Amino acid sequence: MAQWLTGTVVEKKEWNPTLFSLRVQTQPFTFTAGQFVRLGLQGPEGRIQRAYSLVNSPDQTVLDFMVTLVPDGLFSPMLAALRPGDPIEVSQPPSGFFTLDDIPEADNLWLIATGTGVGPYFSMLGTNTPWQRFQRVVLVHAVRQAADLCYQDNIADWQSTYPDQFRFVPVVSRETAPGALHGRVTGFIESGQLEQAAECSLDSRSQIMICGNPAMIKDTRALLETRDLNLNLKRRPGNVTVEQYWK
Secondary structure, three states: OOEEEEEEEEEEEEEEOOEEEEEEEOOOOOOOOOOEEEEEEEEOOEEEEEEEEOOOOOOOOEEEEEEEOOOOOOOHHHHHOOOOOOEEEEEEOOEOOOOOOOOOOOOEEEEEEEHHHHHHHHHHHOOOHHHHHOOEEEEEEEEOOHHHOOOHHHHHHHHHHOOOOEEEEEEEOOOOOOOOEEOOHHHHHHHOHHHHHHOOOOOOOEEEEEEEOHHHHHHHHHHHHOOOOOEOOOOOOOOEEEEEOOO
16 A cells, blocks of 8 residues: 655746646655656545656655646646645655666667656666666657757756767657657658667667657557567567556
């Protein structure tokens, strides 16, 4: 049964009208980069809760969560209304297996996400693990609008610190944006343009993590299977690990 910590909102960062980050201070706890917790708020009939990935790295004391505002939703408008100093509950212990711990060894690590599915990757990239284990690290963030490309300061820091190791490939589907591919990420996998932009191959020397929209995950998995890049299973290690943000 989940336990609950009472935290305090310390910052709300608005990236655009429907995307924001909520930063929360709680007592320290241990988690693995890529895991998630549940955020809870009290409603008229008791606690309302939803799962959110931890964007911050385990050595950072302030918790960071990416939230998409769904105007007619039940929970995200409540989160959007919070201000610094407001209380919020955080579940314990953290959950999830979308981490680097069970990823087999490889030369290249591909981190492919849509929308807020990029959150766990920011947590991973803030640790030493990917930089020590993989020769090349590619972050692909596919969004609808360029304004959804958040945490650009973090990305710039990794580009500066690991110029020969790290590649960032933004993909924007609904408008053209400087430095970004324009279209759907699956189309660029099929055409080979994604690999060209990343200067890295999607092949048997790679481990590929995919997070976000279930339709994107399904289509990407199908494309990778044509290259004999199959799902990682305990009984049969492969090259692909997935996390769906909804069913």
